[in-house]
Amino acid sequence: MQKYKLVCFDVDGTLIDNVKFSWQIFHDHFQTDKHRREDAKNKFFSGHITYKEWAEHDINLWKESGAKKSEFFRAIGHLRLMEGAMETLKELKKNGIKLAIISGSLNILLEKFIPDYEKFFDDVFLSRIYFDEGGSISKIEATEYDLDGKALALRKIAEREGFSLKECVFVGDYLNDLKIIQEAGLGIAFNCQHDELKEVADVVVDKKDLREVLRHIL
Numbered sequence: 001m002q003k004y005k006l007v008c009f010d011v012d013g014t015l016i017d018n019v020k021f022s023w024q025i026f027h028d029h030f031q032t033d034k035h036r037r038e039d040a041k042n043k044f045f046s047g048h049i050t051y052k053e054w055a056e057h058d059i060n061l062w063k064e065s066g067a068k069k070s071e072f073f074r075a076i077g078h079l080r081l082m083e084g085a086m087e088t089l090k091e092l093k094k095n096g097i098k099l100a101i102i103s104g105s106l107n108i109l110l111e112k113f114i115p116d117y118e119k120f121f122d123d124v125f126l127s128r129i130y131f132d133e134g135g136s137i138s139k140i141e142a143t144e145y146d147l148d149g150k151a152l153a154l155r156k157i158a159e160r161e162g163f164s165l166k167e168c169v170f171v172g173d174y175l176n177d178l179k180i181i182q183e184a185g186l187g188i189a190f191n192c193q194h195d196e197l198k199e200v201a202d203v204v205v206d207k208k209d210l211r212e213v214l215r216h217i218l
Helices: 022-030 034-045 051-064 069-075 085-094 107-113 149-161 175-183 195-200 210-217
Strands: 006-009 098-106 123-131 137-141 168-172 186-190 203-205
Touching: 006 149, 022 051, 022 069, 022 098, 034 051, 051 123, 051 137, 069 107, 085 098, 085 210, 098 107, 098 149, 107 123, 123 149, 149 168, 149 175, 168 175, 168 210, 175 186, 175 195, 186 195, 186 210, 203 210
Parallel strands: 006 098, 006 168, 098 123, 168 186, 186 203
Antiparallel strands: 123 137
16 A cells, blocks of 8 residues: 655755746846845745735736746746656656645746646645736736745645645755655655755655655655
8 A cells, every 4th residue: 555645846946957946036037126025035034924925025026027928938948847857746646646736936937847737736835927918927826835834735735635744745955845844754855955954854865866756755
């Protein structure tokens, strides 16, 4: 019988290679106001605004700059799908495991690199940007499930499906994954540069090939 029933993935640096923080790529590309960004960041970390409000604030900076969908895709043209990503998702799916994304990243990246991502993932927690026919931002749905909120998203899925947290896996690379990696029954630090995360993970995978996680899960 399958030990693990749910595998959750981070996006930046895990499913998508050549990126630490996709938001920074877009801020650099659209040349948004650094002071306004810093101000919102400080407000979040001092508890004056929620994560969701912080995310909405930053996306609105892109909207103000007149950002078009084609420009978002151009900004991430140098990124690529992580080695072995599709094979890993297909293999997990084949074994009847539910898949989820729990990430502070954006739907734009998945749309570019895994266009049919909704076919693979049963749950997707990330920030979403919608565009009108002219390619301009028409709607924003910022996630509230980043940082410590990632663990809440994991619990939410597990409770709904009737899984125990011991039956859940999380694969991530960054410090915002600390809490969820500790919550999951199997926490995998993948392509990770942070000792703090490696210390709390059950498994550390340094090789940049997502297929390496399969032997720990299946």
